[in-house]
Amino acid sequence: MLSNHLVEDDRAHLIHPVTSLRAHEQRGVTILQSAKGCFVTDASGHTLLDGFAGLWCVNAGYGHESIIEVAMEQMRRLPYATGYFHFGSEPAIRLAAKLAEITPGDLNRVFFTLGGSDAVDTVVRMVRYYNNVRGMTLKKQFISLERGYHGSSSNGAGLTALPVFHEKFDLPRSWQHYIPSPYPYRNAAGEDPAAIIAASVQALKNKVREIGQDNVAAFICEPVQGSGGVIVPPTGYLTAMQAACRELGILFIIDEVITGFGRTGPMFACEHEGIEPDFMTIAKGLTSGYVPMGAAIVSNRVYEVIADGTVDGSAFGHGLTYSGHPVSAAVGLEVMRLYQEGGLIENGQRVGAYFGRRLAELRDHPLVGDVRSIGLLGAIELVADKETKRKPAKEARVGARLFDAGYKNGLIFRAFGDDTIGFAPPLCITESEVDLLIERLDKTLALAL
Ligand code: PLP
Structure with missing residues (x-):
């Protein structure tokens, strides 16, 4: 298969930015192949909601014809x-x-x-x-x-x-x-x-x-x-x-x-x-x-x-x-x-307020210590103990495990270190796509308990 060949070439030749190089050699690359709006599809045909707009950059969403x-x-x-x-x-x-x-x-x-x-x-x-x-x-x-x-x-x-x-x-x-x-x-x-x-x-x-x-x-x-x-x-x-x-x-x-x-x-x-x-x-x-x-x-x-x-x-x-x-x-x-003129800023403001409210609903989750957001930028910080704000043990690799679980559930976000996951979806996201993001995130957090 073409993608197997690419995975091997990637392992042999490509140095990935801000990535543990040895871990990457073990794990192998996830090849993203196409994208439209707020969704990306990988080489296995798995379609994911991109809750991080690539690397906080694809504000207009993917596949915008006029661009x-x-x-x-x-x-x-x-x-x-x-x-x-x-x-x-x-x-x-x-x-x-x-x-x-x-x-x-x-x-x-x-x-x-x-x-x-x-x-x-x-x-x-x-x-x-x-x-x-x-x-x-x-x-x-x-x-x-x-x-x-x-x-x-x-x-x-x-x-x-x-x-x-x-x-x-x-x-x-x-x-x-x-x-x-x-x-x-x-x-x-x-x-x-x-x-x-x-x-x-x-x-x-x-x-x-x-x-x-x-x-x-x-x-x-x-x-x-x-x-x-x-x-x-x-x-x-x-x-x-x-x-x-x-x-x-x-x-x-x-x-x-x-x-x-x-x-x-x-x-x-x-x-x-x-x-x-x-x-x-x-x-x-x-x-x-x-x-x-x-x-x-x-x-x-x-x-x-x-x-x-x-x-x-x-x-x-x-x-x-x-x-x-x-x-x-x-x-x-x-x-x-x-x-x-295309309404992108206004949409980001309107849906950003909705996103903030929906994200805040996760505050009651037993693993969630802090929820923070402004516009379409947000994060949740995970703790082992909400009262004392004790951080999760490093060996628990909570951030990395959540990232993997999110991916399986059709959602991309970013893990910062071992205790925080962040969101920055495209500014063209709709309220129903935010609902989908929260639904998939909720399912992902449940897995990590
Ligand atoms: N400054 C800030 C605040 C950033 O977040 C980044 C990248 O994420 C940079 C600078 C570096 O930008 P680039 O990755 O385009 O070189």
């Missing part, structure tokens, strides 16, 4: 154009203008990347460049959150606090620092939102004091921590952290790679609190995952300083062959149209 059409049309007309040496292409320019229009504050300058990791990498390089041009050459230290994920590029992985991205990789530890995640369910300051916010602001101030204000360049966070287990901070957290950054004279970077483009309700999660960061990173929903693309978006104020660094005619020495790729940009423009 496919614009990609084909752009490939026929101009499949590639560089942005180097003063060249450009219509889709890249139009998409940059559209992003400047829809992002908050004076985020008006767009540098296109291939995804989120290089968007974060770009921001780190820009921040260093910015401070060097300003003559503030000591301001090089970055602060991020424990449980934060900012990609796998060397700079992005540096800001990522999840240990598996550091251990054995020898990442230089000279420029990054971490402060506690707001994490309401397990916060040392307790569950009171005001106490969590106050403790978070204090932690940032303490860290800046420890490093020295003149040495700290920026604070970066996800508005809702994704890969760290879908940690939804209390309302007011971002406002307080932004104010603290302004007071401390450090840049505020928001990583909206997951939360951008309607995932939490509004176009950007920043909008929940009217946040206006100095930098924003985006990817995933930018093209709904159909083709790779991300971006680092920079405020006018910061851009002006960076541009001044090139007044002597030298280049801003940061570039990617595929920056502003015309096919990705054409897809991005069509996806923006679907968000703004």
Whole structure:
């Protein structure tokens, strides 16, 4: 059979991202073959509800004809154009203008990347460049959150606090620092939102004091921590952290790679609190995952300083062959149209509220310690004891077992470590598909008891 042959070739040749390579060699690949709407079908013909939109990216759902059409049309007309040496292409320019229009504050300058990791990498390089041009050459230290994920590029992985991205990789530890995640369910300051916010602001101030204000360049966070287990901070957290950054004279970077483009309700999660960061990173929903693309978006104020660094005619020495790729940009423009005119954001908001209510019904399950959600982004945290919040034993492999059981029940979600499973279905999901998701999840949780 073709798929047996592929399984062997996969075992022999393909290195899978963020996967235990030895476990994968034993287990073998699950080949996904086709998809439509919110459903994917694997090589054995098993059809599953994709409760994770691929990797939190296929916001428009699979098989969207208008996206496919614009990609084909752009490939026929101009499949590639560089942005180097003063060249450009219509889709890249139009998409940059559209992003400047829809992002908050004076985020008006767009540098296109291939995804989120290089968007974060770009921001780190820009921040260093910015401070060097300003003559503030000591301001090089970055602060991020424990449980934060900012990609796998060397700079992005540096800001990522999840240990598996550091251990054995020898990442230089000279420029990054971490402060506690707001994490309401397990916060040392307790569950009171005001106490969590106050403790978070204090932690940032303490860290800046420890490093020295003149040495700290920026604070970066996800508005809702994704890969760290879908940690939804209390309302007011971002406002307080932004104010603290302004007071401390450090840049505020928001990583909206997951939360951008309607995932939490509004176009950007920043909008929940009217946040206006100095930098924003985006990817995933930018093209709904159909083709790779991300971006680092920079405020006018910061851009002006960076541009001044090139007044002597030298280049801003940061570039990617595929920056502003015309096919990705054409897809991005069509996806923006679907968000703004195709009802995708509104559907995500309406069904997101329903999803949140349905997910919360699982709170009474004996294994469920915490249920958290915002828009179409959610997670449940599993515990061995609800009273004490004791985590399940590592050997019980609850997350992995639930993932396998979910798959058998026709549902894809993501397991974070051993105790949390997360959901981020496409924004085109309907209420009856949410019902199906909850029904299959309920059945899956029953198996794990
Ligand atoms: N930043 C955040 C918040 C992410 O969740 C991710 C990926 O999941 C990245 C950056 C890295 O993006 P990519 O995988 O496209 O490189």
